[in-house]
Amino acid sequence: MKSSFDLIVIGAGSGGLAAAKKAASYGASVAIVEGDLVGGTCVIRGCVPKKLLVCGSSLLESFLSATSYGFDFDNIKIKSEVLLANIRKEVQRLNELHENFLNKANVELFKGWGEFRNSNCVEVKDRKNGETLNELYGERILIAVGGRPKRPSIEGASLGWTSDDMFLLKSFPKKITIVGAGYIACEFACILHGLGVEVTQLVRGDRILRGFDFELSSALTEAMKNKGVNISFGEQISSLKGTPGSLIIKTNAGKEFDSNGLLFATGREPFLDGLKLEQVGIEILENKIKVDSEGKTNISNIFAIGDVTDRINLTPVAIDEGRKFADRNYGESDHKVNYNFVPYAVFSQPEIASVGMTEEKAIQSMGKDNIKVYRSIFRPLSKSLPKTGSKCILKLIVDKNNNKVLGCHMIGDNASEIIQMASISLMLGAKKSDFDNTMALHPTIAEEFVTMR
Ligand SMILES: Cc1cc2nc3c(=O)[nH]c(=O)nc-3n(C[C@H](O)[C@H](O)[C@H](O)COP(=O)(O)OP(=O)(O)OC[C@H]3O[C@@H](n4cnc5c(N)ncnc54)[C@H](O)[C@@H]3O)c2cc1C
Numbered sequence: 001m002k003s004s005f006d007l008i009v010i011g012a013g014s015g016g017l018a019a020a021k022k023a024a025s026y027g028a029s030v031a032i033v034e035g036d037l038v039g040g041t042c043v044i045r046g047c048v049p050k051k052l053l054v055c056g057s058s059l060l061e062s063f064l065s066a067t068s069y070g071f072d073f074d075n076i077k078i079k080s081e082v083l084l085a086n087i088r089k090e091v092q093r094l095n096e097l098h099e100n101f102l103n104k105a106n107v108e109l110f111k112g113w114g115e116f117r118n119s120n121c122v123e124v125k126d127r128k129n130g131e132t133l134n135e136l137y138g139e140r141i142l143i144a145v146g147g148r149p150k151r152p153s154i155e156g157a158s159l160g161w162t163s164d165d166m167f168l169l170k171s172f173p174k175k176i177t178i179v180g181a182g183y184i185a186c187e188f189a190c191i192l193h194g195l196g197v198e199v200t201q202l203v204r205g206d207r208i209l210r211g212f213d214f215e216l217s218s219a220l221t222e223a224m225k226n227k228g229v230n231i232s233f234g235e236q237i238s239s240l241k242g243t244p245g246s247l248i249i250k251t252n253a254g255k256e257f258d259s260n261g262l263l264f265a266t267g268r269e270p271f272l273d274g275l276k277l278e279q280v281g282i283e284i285l286e287n288k289i290k291v292d293s294e295g296k297t298n299i300s301n302i303f304a305i306g307d308v309t310d311r312i313n314l315t316p317v318a319i320d321e322g323r324k325f326a327d328r329n330y331g332e333s334d335h336k337v338n339y340n341f342v343p344y345a346v347f348s349q350p351e352i353a354s355v356g357m358t359e360e361k362a363i364q365s366m367g368k369d370n371i372k373v374y375r376s377i378f379r380p381l382s383k384s385l386p387k388t389g390s391k392c393i394l395k396l397i398v399d400k401n402n403n404k405v406l407g408c409h410m411i412g413d414n415a416s417e418i419i420q421m422a423s424i425s426l427m428l429g430a431k432k433s434d435f436d437n438t439m440a441l442h443p444t445i446a447e448e449f450v451t452m453r
């Protein structure tokens with residue numbers, strides 16, 4: 001087996017896979033090292049299985065409104081063990097698919113955990129017994145090891161689950177407590193509620209989804225509460241006791257209650273353990289690998305991309321960073337990643353999606369008098385027969401001085417699909433008049449973006 005390569009990639013997740021395949025397509029000899037399943041967070045324990053859970057869970061609302069369309073359902077039941085088992089099968093299929101893609105791309109996969117010996121040598125280790133499985137030499141090394149969930153340091157924290165654990169459960173519990181107010185907390189609160197779980201969400205601050213448009217996050221809070229998610233603000237967990245399946249939760253406000261499970265959705269951190277970065281003197285800043293605008297670390301032949309650099313922790317960003325790294329170092333282009341107008345979506349029910357500046361951010365950076373906010377709030381046609389369900393809010397933030405659209409935000413059905421397309425217009429520098437001059441497509445939700453006056 002070959003042991004010398006032009007490039008060694010550590011981590012076969014979104015960024016690492018993209019970089020390895022692209023570099024190999026330029027003729028570089030590439031090795032990729034992966035300690036867990038090929039596919040990384042997104043495919044194995046993130047975006048993909050999460051979205052499949054969203055698809056399953058959101059059927060509840062359709063079933064509930066189906067009677068107003070004349071359907072008659074008796075005895076709707078969800079067997080979460082069936083859903084989880086089917087998702088695991090799909091993840092297994094995708095894992096094999098990604099291994100095949102590597103093979104076809106001529107990238108050599110080394111299974112085991114990467115550890116630096118020096119700036120050109122990575123040892124591949126079996127972490128169970130410490131055995132060295134391979135010793136690889138590379139002209140360049142790319143660190144793409146991603147991140148992993150963080151738990152708060154409170155008594156009994158190990159009794160709680162993280163998002164990684166949620167995908168490994170055999171079935172979902174009857175009652176769950178979710179700690180956090182970010183993406184994972186809100187997405188799982190909605191998923192689990194839709195799958196019949198009684199959900200309590202503990203939020204230490206006074207709002208969910210900090211950083212997203214306040215009007216939209218408030219609308220999501222209201223929609224989640226109306227559905228029956230019990231969201232408690234200004235409340236923090238102080239201890240966790242009991243046994244798996246039967247937990248006693250105490251909060252800083254002195255409340256005590258029981259729950260069959262607890263999910264810590266309290267953020268993620270770069271996965272640096274065991275890499276032995278100190279062997280090569282790679283600079284770490286606040287627990288993340290410090291890189292320049294080309295992904296280069298302080299060691300000239302070592303690069304880092306994706307969540308391990310903790311910039312914008314999203315799959316498309318990691319993929320773009322990986323591909324551009326390969327283009328710059330093995331191809332002919334010197335393009336850099338464009339971090340402007342990255343679209344964001346929270347796959348809550350209803351969905352929130354966003355591109356560009358929020359109203360709060362625009363006011364903060366330009367002043368209230370220099371922007372104009374257009375909004376449309378309405379009940380979508382699909383909800384007119386059921387007469388229930390949350391309203392849609394669509395917002396455009398416009399620079400009054402040049403009429404440019406600075407931000408485009410939405411809560412409602414298919415928000416992520418709609419904002420993905422809107423992000424093209426913002427990237428091209430569209431003005432409000434361009435939106436106005438665009439013919440509407442009727443009857444749709446998205447047409448409101450081109451008819452707001
Ligand atoms: C629950 C959840 C839902 C998410 N949903 C979305 C979403 O809807 N949309 C979105 O854009 N993003 C989403 N994300 C974020 C997205 O998954 C990450 O931003 C993305 O996977 C980062 O890619 P990466 O290549 O940096 O790292 P990863 O995909 O995490 O890959 C890193 C890989 O490196 C491996 N590794 C680590 N250390 C070593 C080592 N020493 N040796 C060998 N291998 C190693 C790991 O096992 C892993 O396979 C979600 C994340 C989570 C947790």
Ligand SMILES: NC(=O)c1ccc[n+]([C@@H]2O[C@H](COP(=O)([O-])OP(=O)(O)OC[C@H]3O[C@@H](n4cnc5c(N)ncnc54)[C@H](O)[C@@H]3O)[C@@H](O)[C@H]2O)c1
Pocket residue numbers: 152179180181182183184185187204209236237265266267268312313314345346347
């Ligand atoms: N749809 C998507 O694109 C998507 C979905 C899931 C995750 N992600 C990515 O993964 C990252 C991690 O997601 P996340 O939801 O874990 O993180 P997050 O940073 O979005 O949210 C973390 C939340 O935990 C809270 N928190 C932190 N420490 C706490 C403590 N000790 N007690 C109580 N609350 C505490 C924070 O206030 C915040 O509300 C995201 O930032 C995002 O980059 C993206």
